[in-house]
Amino acid sequence: MDHQRVIRDVTVRLTMASSVPEACRWTVSALSQHTSATISVLLDVHDRLRCVAATGAWQVFATVPARTGIVGRVYATGATAVVPDVTVDPDYLPVRPDVTTELCVPVLDPAGRTVGVLDLQWSGPVDLEPWRETAQRLAALLGARIAALGGPPAESRSEKLLRHAAALSSAETEEAVMSAATCAAREVSTLSTAVLLIGGPDGARLGPSRAAPGELETRIRAELTAAGPETLGRIVERAHRYGAGYTLGEVGHPPTEDYQALTRAGVRTLIAVPVGPSDTGGALLVADARVLRPDPTTVSLMELLAGQAWTSLERLHTLARLREQASSDPLTGLRHTGPFGQRIAAATPGRTALLAIDVDGFKTVNDTYGHQAGDRVLVGLARALEGALRHGDELYRIGGDEFVAVIEVNRPEEAVRIAERLAEAARRIGRTISVGVALPRPGESPDGTLRRADQALYAVKRQGRDGVHLAAA
Known part of the structure; x- marks a missing residue:
């Protein structure tokens, strides 16, 4: 094996890469021409290792928690792992049934920070020592190119939504669900503020505020509180009757009466989506003081988020009912x-x-x-x-x-x-x-x-x- 040629081939491809995903894909592609190993590059994306490029496997892990597996261990420690027999390493994450050997090296940027890992897995005999040196040199070249291109890629909006959906599913209280939902709405939509209106037998009400509400949220809450439950109810009813709606951020178009309290608060961009069923649900309002033009995809993501939030709230309500049934006599309603x-x-x-x-x-x-x-x-x-x-x-x-x-x-x-x-x-x-x-x-x-x-x-x-x-x- 001519390891110098491997390094030359990868170097040539890296210089032509115009994005971080492309740099990772071309590294894997060039490397795969010289070895039968299963190859993957995983980069740090919001506290998880995300597979950006891979080849040679029936299945790869799309994301791996930062300290999971041999790849997680290498990322956490910044030390190369040479594993001649994967069956004796408890951290091995199986991707192929015939893998015997794994080599994993950290991908470092020029400042020495670990930004990901380069992982190779073989199913037959291999001389690991020269491959260790080659992999480390390739990882250094890749790390330098990633830094030159601006660092590891940011989370996509769909990836953010998936992460927040997991937080919603594990929330243990209604307040935690609503807080997670508004946090997700802000981050996924990139608008500055999100407020939940909660329906109920006594009319709609404002959901809980975040710990340190921003200036716009404070004004929105003040205006909606002053407007009263009737206005909140009309906003919720509108969302459920007509479906999700959003502004185009154009000047000179006055809002409907239902939204005047929001414009008085300084809202210039608004996405409003229904939450839950019309008789008991509410509405999610995602807003910004800037004049923007939300696209339909953003609105669809907010609708998905609202559905997930309602599912999480229903899960908590069901658990509460089950706990009540388990602790009370079904005939008299007394505790037992x-x-x-x-x-x-x-x-x-x-x-x-x-x-x-x-x-x-x-x-x-x-x-x-x-x-x-x-x-x-x-x-x-x-x-x-x-x-x-x-x-x-x-x-x-x-x-x-x-x-x-x-x-x-x-x-x-x-x-x-x-x-x-x-x-x-x-x-x-x-x-x-x-x-x-x-x-x-x-x-x-x-x-x-x-x-x-x-x-x-x-x-x-x-x-x-x-x-x-x-x-x-």
């Missing part, structure tokens, strides 16, 4: 065993009382009138008991006809009075209950307190039901 266990585990000795409640004669209702009638009794009783409790008191259903109230009191007598209120509430709807009251002892387990409340409840049952009994302290 799991949350109850957490609550009594945090009980304050001497201040927290447990009220064990059992419906008197419930089995007779089920046996005589059927389970649907029994369910109606439980739902009615749950509502009556909730109405008799104070704000902050908590009611749980922990079994078929078994309830527990957790209340904060100053004295045992206060707990007894509240238990008697519950018994009276049951009588008012034609039912009776037996209530056992217990206050946690210092060092007592929650189960122990509940056991004493149950024992007090059964004392009421033995005395004829429809009453309250306080367990011994």
Whole structure:
């Protein structure tokens, strides 16, 4: 192998390259004339290594996290990796089933900064030492040409949108989703400001602001707030009725009435796209004080972003519903065993009382009138008991006809009075209950307190039901 010829061929092609992608493609193309290796050039593009040119593989990785694989290791350390046997290197990223050897060298700019890597993978015997020297020289030539052409290419708008879509999908709160959506809108559209209008049963409202809003966003928010919910609603309705719209940035064309508040704020360019369905969704407003001409592709990207944001919000709403279903009784809507266990585990000795409640004669209702009638009794009783409790008191259903109230009191007598209120509430709807009251002892387990409340409840049952009994302290 004439390695000097390899370097000459690549050098000639590099001098003719007029862009960084072209320089990378021609380097790979020239190099592939001299070796059967799988070759790729990956450059640093917004905290990931993006494959700019490659040859000789069924599949290449389009992007690789900056510290993943042998390529990520070389990029992070700036040190060449010579791997005679890829099967023993845990960082190897497989691109071909027959690869045995990998050589990866950092691509450095003239200042010594790592801007990417040049990677070669062979499936047969190869003399790695001369190839190491050649690859390092080629990487240096490529790094110098990349620097001369302005450095690694910037992210395309579609690449930015993909990155932001991942951030939206992993956001854990509604506020994080909306913040990520407006950040993405600004970056992908290149307009300076983005504001979300959120629909709801009480009308449209402004979504959250970013931590340090710019001057235009501050003015927009002030004008829209002053204009009131009716104006926000009209903007949202317009977006949903007619679809996405945008200005052409031409002077002398007055805005419609819906957008006058925005022009008063200084908006001269606007993209407005609907978010979600018309009955519950909102609108994404992307704006700038400059007079610009957004192109239809930019509007389409904003529509894709709005769809992704709504999907992420719906995901959070679904998770919240599932969590609520998992922690509450589907019949009565009361919380059940799991949350109850957490609550009594945090009980304050001497201040927290447990009220064990059992419906008197419930089995007779089920046996005589059927389970649907029994369910109606439980739902009615749950509502009556909730109405008799104070704000902050908590009611749980922990079994078929078994309830527990957790209340904060100053004295045992206060707990007894509240238990008697519950018994009276049951009588008012034609039912009776037996209530056992217990206050946690210092060092007592929650189960122990509940056991004493149950024992007090059964004392009421033995005395004829429809009453309250306080367990011994």
